[in-house]
């Protein structure tokens with residue numbers, strides 16, 4: 001039987017998400033329907049036959065850093081691994097199976113721009129050089145849902161110490177792979193591929209800003225953005241760019257994927273704030289993925305004590321979403 005893959009405009013409403021700015025009709029209802037269906041997709045997650053074992057598997061589980069803990073239960077792995085946002089592999093939350101097509105070895109990361117030691121480094125060499133540890137973080141998507149995830153990774157600061165940014169570097173720009181042959185979503189020309197995100201240099205140097213290599217005590221599954229993705233827990237999830245191939249230290253604020261697509265709804269700073277509504281929905285509460293109830297959203301997603309100072313001289317910027 002011929003199964004034709006659907007284009008964006010053919011997607012059923014149940015598969016569209018609020019971030020899908022061009023096609024969304026029903027917003028959050030669609031996201032919940034997606035979760036119900038996703039629980040049926042579990043077996044598709046099994047490693048494809050013939051995939052080599054991860055060369056860094058011996059590093060996991062990494063030591064948990066008790067300084068980064070949370071007051072709420074972790075999202076079960078089975079739930080988090082079947083509810084992902086990865087537009088390269090489709091606009092629904094059920095992209096885990098499709099994402100298994102991404103080859104994650106060999107993989108190199110190019111680090112360039114305004115640094116003393118630009119380099120292109122093999123991912124396994126990088127991971128073994130960096131101080132990886134496990135941290136429990138709250139994770140909040142702009143679509144008003146949240147999870148709690150045990151990430152393993154290292155602070156971007158450790159990478160900065162390796163490449164030594166120059167004084168003129170004011171921002172860090174991070175870019176996802178771009179290969180439409182592998183990622184069907186990248187064949188849709190109305191998106192500005194590749195996915196790009198960025199941080200101000202002081203945000204990147206903050207200890208909470210993590211480059212993630214593992215999840216749930218193992219090397220990251222592909223749908224989480226293996227083999228290297230960003231996690232900035234005080235910002236909306238779209239800042240946390242996946243499957244990074246290039247990290248550039250630059251003087252100007254980078255043009256980011258969602259801001260380029262729809263600046264009125266998704267800005268550069270994108271800090272979590274329950275008091276500032278998205279143009280199309282409230283951010284006051286969030287759906288707990290896997291449980292289904294709603295809980296209050298916290299300012300800076302609960303990390304205000306650590307990060308609020310980063311913004312005290314930026315009050316004229318659009319800091320929220």
Ligand SMILES: Nc1nc2c(c(=O)[nH]1)N[C@H]1C(S)=C(S)[C@@H](COP(=O)(O)O)O[C@H]1N2
Nearest residue numbers: 084085086087141176195237238240241242
């Ligand atoms: N390359 C890339 N990175 C991405 C995305 C994406 O579509 N492509 N989606 C973002 C969004 S909107 C969210 S909420 C998180 C989801 O991460 P998760 O699937 O690990 O929960 O990844 C972010 N990083």
Ligand SMILES: [Mo]
Nearest residue numbers: 141142237238
């Ligand atoms: Mo998101």
